[in-house]
Amino acid sequence: MIEMDCTCVQKHHAIPTEAVEISFGALEKAPEHLRGYHRIFLVADENTYAVAGKRVEALLRERGMLSHVFVLPAGALPTAENVGKVLIEAGRDADPYDINAFSLNPDYLLAVGSGSVNDTCRMVSYRLGIPYGIVGTAPSMDGYASVVAPLLNGRRKIVYTCTIARHILIDLEVNAAAPYPLLLSGVGDMIGKYVAILDWENSRDRTGEYYCEKIAGMVLSATDKCISASEALEKRDPDAVRSVSEGLILSGEGIAFCGSSRPASGTEHMIGQTWEVMDVEEGKVPNLHGIEVGEATFAAMEIFRRLHGETQDASLRALIEKYLPAFDRVEALQRKLKIPFTVTDRGRFVEGILRGRTFRERYTVLQYLYEKGKLKEYAEAVYAPVMEKYCFGTFRERFPDWEKGI
């Protein structure tokens, strides 16, 4: 259990996660953290099995803690079909000749992977009613401590409420060796937090929404740390990878403490996820989550900067002003990292902003502008500055060999 006392109306925040381990050699500690479980079902995909799953399998088998292993194809997406496959395999027994073992289900589900394997397993563990844990293989998104699983179901992306991981193990050696697009995706997911918290504060002021200063502060300081460390990411500096990993987990904990993704998801996620959904609707495989969110963060920052220059509302202007230095830091980081763009078409860019307003029920600056009759004007106006200031090439150009995947 991770908990903290608070001054907000909730007074106390707690999540059922028992351990978060971010270290070199975290893999080796898996049996120690998972002691007490004897029928662990390990799920990975071909890539994550090779970099971490195999080792964890051996460690658990040695100690008699493993039930069995299921490996999905490389780059498997969190689809309803894959959830079904894992669910079917979950009950398979390690020893078909032992009639006593025949009907036993696993007592623990261990997901080895980051985004996709994690989301798939979170749903299966929830449906089976067994605890689950994560061995992260890339700091690519902030869903480690998440309570929801966004799954692809037909041509829709549906967010299901599930359960929170009991253990989160991040081996820095494995994570530092992760494919570079995944590292960039992690940073893309983190840089959006300033916009998310600004939206949250604005909603508190305008709609009276619940706001927790301590959670917001926790997410903001994790973001600050992540931004200053990220410059060294390309060199795969272990401290940079550690800061990004810690930041992503802390922001996930903020979500879990809050009981909703409010502290980590505002305008930038509404726009980025709309672009993802537009791909899904067209039958395409969506791009990396954090890459879309990164680009959408630049759009959101430009919307806020424009609003700061135009608004007559002194309190709103003062609120935005508080975040402008952070926006400048994000812009400077982007000049170094050059997180690639996935949406460069003007129509698609604008559509993402317009449809993003209603992506979910959440008050953001998009709703504020809509109510003022200015959303379309803003969506169109920020396109040119976003492309000019932040776009240094597309994802396809930069990573031509990358297989699309979440």
Ligand SMILES: [Zn+2]
């Ligand atoms: Zn609080």
Ligand SMILES: [Zn+2]
């Ligand atoms: Zn995210």
